[in-house]
Amino acid sequence: MNSDEYLKLFVEEGSFYNRIVLGSLLPSGVWEPLPLFFQTWLRNYIGGVLLYLISGFLWCFYIYYLKRNVYLPKDAIPSNKAMLLQISVAMKAMPWYSALPSISEYMIENGWTRCFSRISDIGLPAYLIYLAINLILVEFGIYWMHRELHDIKPLYKYLHATHHIYNKQNTLSPFAGLAFHPLDGILQAIPHVIVLFIVPMHFTTHLVLLFIEAIWTANIHDCIHGNQWPIMGAGYHTIHHTTYRHNYGHYTIWMDWMFGSLRDPEDDESKKVI
Numbered sequence: 001m002n003s004d005e006y007l008k009l010f011v012e013e014g015s016f017y018n019r020i021v022l023g024s025l026l027p028s029g030v031w032e033p034l035p036l037f038f039q040t041w042l043r044n045y046i047g048g049v050l051l052y053l054i055s056g057f058l059w060c061f062y063i064y065y066l067k068r069n070v071y072l073p074k075d076a077i078p079s080n081k082a083m084l085l086q087i088s089v090a091m092k093a094m095p096w097y098s099a100l101p102s103i104s105e106y107m108i109e110n111g112w113t114r115c116f117s118r119i120s121d122i123g124l125p126a127y128l129i130y131l132a133i134n135l136i137l138v139e140f141g142i143y144w145m146h147r148e149l150h151d152i153k154p155l156y157k158y159l160h161a162t163h164h165i166y167n168k169q170n171t172l173s174p175f176a177g178l179a180f181h182p183l184d185g186i187l188q189a190i191p192h193v194i195v196l197f198i199v200p201m202h203f204t205t206h207l208v209l210l211f212i213e214a215i216w217t218a219n220i221h222d223c224i225h226g227n228q229w230p231i232m233g234a235g236y237h238t239i240h241h242t243t244y245r246h247n248y249g250h251y252t253i254w255m256d257w258m259f260g261s262l263r264d265p266e267d268d269e270s271k272k273v274i
Helices: 003-025 036-066 080-097 099-109 124-151 153-158 160-165 174-178 182-189 191-197 203-219 234-243 254-259 265-273
Strands: none
Touching: 003 036, 003 099, 003 203, 036 080, 036 099, 036 174, 036 203, 080 099, 080 174, 080 182, 099 182, 099 191, 099 203, 124 153, 124 182, 124 191, 124 203, 124 254, 153 160, 160 182, 174 203, 182 191, 191 203, 234 265
C-alpha cells in the first residue's frame, strides 16, 4: 500500500466517527455539505459537550446526593451557583478546545505525524511500548506546561488564574475540570499533539486519550482522595488548588517527585492532627 492509500485510511476512519456522532444527532443536510475539517470539529464539539455534561452530572449526582456526607462533609459540597459558573466557563471554551483534536486529525490525515492506522501494522508489543513512551512524554509535557502557567506571571494572570478562582473544597467540583481560559486548556492538552511528531501513535488511541482528559479532569477536581499510588488523584490536586506551588502533574505523581514539587495529602493530614 503506497502512502496516499495509507493516508486514506485515516480519512475513512475519521469520516466513520463523524457519521456515528453527527449522523445520530443531526439531519444529514446540516453536516454532510461541510468540508471534512468542519465535520470533524463539529463532531468533536458535540462529543466534548456531551461527555463533559453527562460525566459531570452523573459524578456530581453520585458523590453529592447518593453518597451525600459519605465522601465529603456537607460544608465541602459546592453550591449550585458555583457549579453553574464552572459549566458556563467550560461551555464558552469548548468550541476552542474542539479545535485541537480537529487540527491534530488534519495533520494525521495529511501524513505530517508518525501516526499509524491499525495496531496490526506494527504488532501489539510495539503498540504497547509506543503507548507507554507516549504517556510518559505527555505526562512530562503537561507537568512543565502547567508549572510554567504558574511560574510565568503574565501566563498565570491572563490565562491560568481563570481556573484558580476555585481554590477551596466548597468551590471545586467535577465541572471545574474544564473551566479554563480556552488558550490555557489548549496549552495543557497540546503535549498530546506534539508527541505525534516524536513517537509512532495509533490514531484511534490518540483520539481516545484526548477525550479521556474530560473524564480525568472531572475526577481530579472532586476533592475525594482515593489514595492510589502513584495516581495523581483529587487529594493531590486539591492541594494544588490551595497552595498553587505543588502537584502540577497530571496522571501520576512521578514528575512532581522528580522535580521537587510533590506534596502528599497524607502528610498534610498528619500535620493537621499534630
